[in-house]
Amino acid sequence: MQPSTQxxxxxDTQNPAMLWVKAGEALWNxxxxxxxxxxxxxxxxxxxxxxxxxxxxxxxxTQAKVIxxxxxxxxxxxxxxxxxxxxxxxxxxxGLEAAIAKESRGLPISPPTQSQLADAQTRGEALFNQRIGxxxxxxxxxxxxxxxxKLGGNVIxxxxxxxxxxxxxxxxxxxxxxxxxxxxxxxxxxxPYAHGASELIDLxxxxxxxxxxxxxxxxxxxx
Amino acid sequence: xxxxxxxxxxxxxxxEIIEIRALVQHSMETGYRRxxxxxxxxxxxxxxxxxxxxxxxxxxSSATSTAGDLIFAxxxxxxxxxxxxxxxNLRATTSGTLVFSWEGDxxxxxxxxxxxxxx
Numbered sequence: 352m353q354p355s356t357q358x359x360x361x362x363d364t365q366n367p368a369m370l371w372v373k374a375g376e377a378l379w380n381x382x383x384x385x386x387x388x389x390x391x392x393x394x395x396x397x398x399x400x401x402x403x404x405x406x407x408x409x410x411x412x413t414q415a416k417v418i419x420x421x422x423x424x425x426x427x428x429x430x431x432x433x434x435x436x437x438x439x440x441x442x443x444x445x446g447l448e449a450a451i452a453k454e455s456r457g458l459p460i461s462p463p464t465q466s467q468l469a470d471a472q473t474r475g476e477a478l479f480n481q482r483i484g485x486x487x488x489x490x491x492x493x494x495x496x497x498x499x500x501k502l503g504g505n506v507i508x509x510x511x512x513x514x515x516x517x518x519x520x521x522x523x524x525x526x527x528x529x530x531x532x533x534x535x536x537x538x539x540x541x542x543p544y545a546h547g548a549s550e551l552i553d554l555x556x557x558x559x560x561x562x563x564x565x566x567x568x569x570x571x572x573x574x
Numbered sequence: 575x576x577x578x579x580x581x582x583x584x585x586x587x588x589x590e591i592i593e594i595r596a597l598v599q600h601s602m603e604t605g606y607r608r609x610x611x612x613x614x615x616x617x618x619x620x621x622x623x624x625x626x627x628x629x630x631x632x633x634x635s636s637a638t639s640t641a642g643d644l645i646f647a648x649x650x651x652x653x654x655x656x657x658x659x660x661x662x663n664l665r666a667t668t669s670g671t672l673v674f675s676w677e678g679d680x681x682x683x684x685x686x687x688x689x690x691x692x693x
Contacts, residue, residue: 364581367657370599374577523601523656 352508352574356520360572368449368518368570371442371525375450378443384432390447393431397450404452405460405567408556410467417471419555421448421527422547439546445525449516452569460513460567462559475557478550484541490554493535505574511562512555514571521574528555576600578686580674585691586666592690594625594646595661598676604652620678623648623660627690629670642673650678666692 363369379390379397394400407420414426424447425436437444462468479490493502494510501507515528522530529551533543544550581595598620605617628642646662664672669692675685 364579364595365597365659367597367599367659369579370577370597370657373579520655 352506356572356574360514360568360570366518366570366572368516368525368572371446371516371518372449372453372570373446374442375446375448378447379450383428384434386433388432390427393427398454400451400454402455402458402461404455404569405458406463408468408471408552408559409463410465410471416549417468417552417556419528419552420451421445422552424448424451440527440530445516445527448527449525449570452515452567455567456569457566459564460559460562462556462563468556471553471556472560473557474550475553475555475560478554479557483536484539486539486541488539490535510558511565512558513562513565514568514573516569517571517573519573525570528558576676576682576684578674578676578684580686580688582672582688582690585693588667588692590666590692591663592666593661593663594672595659596623596625596674597657597659598684599657600676600678600682602650602652602654602656602658606652617652618679619652620650620654620658620676620682622650622677623658624675625662626673626675627664627670628673629668642671645672666690668692 359365359367376397382389382392391397404420407423408417410416411418411423411426413430418426421439421444424444428434429436462472482489482492490510493507497507498509499506512528512531515531516525517531518525519531529546532551532554533546536543577599579597583592586592600620601618602620603615603618605615605619607615609615624644625646626642627645645664646660648660650658670690672688672690673685674687675683677683
């Protein structure tokens, strides 16, 4: 990543993703639904969300499956606030997810020890190693074997998902990790999985295991 | 209402040169792009940004001006990136209010104010 992109990420007064974080922080306190409950009504001030994002994706016993942070936010909207869930990539969903994850900035990524999560990580690793698309490359081919080499004008990164949701200069907006992963799939001319598909959650779970111990840096800025 | 992020030091020493930063959430749609369906996306640009400084009027003063002095202005065009960020400097001489405004297509007219205390 170029020094100018890093500088943009490091300075909260310049990082455009802070506009989304600010919106998310306002939503945290906004009453919703018939009972007029805000996230803060149950969870207290947003600072109490410290370290939560370092543990996602995680197994949810109520859902009996592994879910990511944005799914947890939507879950609280539906089951706790009794309002409709936001669709994938909705501005408000990204804002809340970014605001929650920012509370864990600088903390190590720490997937919990859960057998169901371990299964998801194993499935995710298999997907990571599988060659896909007309270009016939796996995630591993690019992000491990070819990391540091160039693809077009871009340096291929190691593919550690430490800054999500990110502000991507190419998108000119904030987007989720799933949007990023779908982009990589389209780039090798593979059919991307739909937003929220279990395969994407499995990949997210494996990426978190692979990046365990690295510091969360949300909201990240990428080229 | 566009979201904004303005950074101004809360206080400044007299004659100190301070840095002011203003970030605004805006798509800066050029009017030249097409959607995935092939339709032209309508142009939606910020046209002009201004920052004015309104000195705090002393109670016994007869001054009545509230428009303030223009301290920075910029005209925007297509090809400026989305969510434009500006930074500029001001010599702080007296306490007062900074008035930021963004104007543009589709009736955009947004004003934000931040007060500055000069000790």
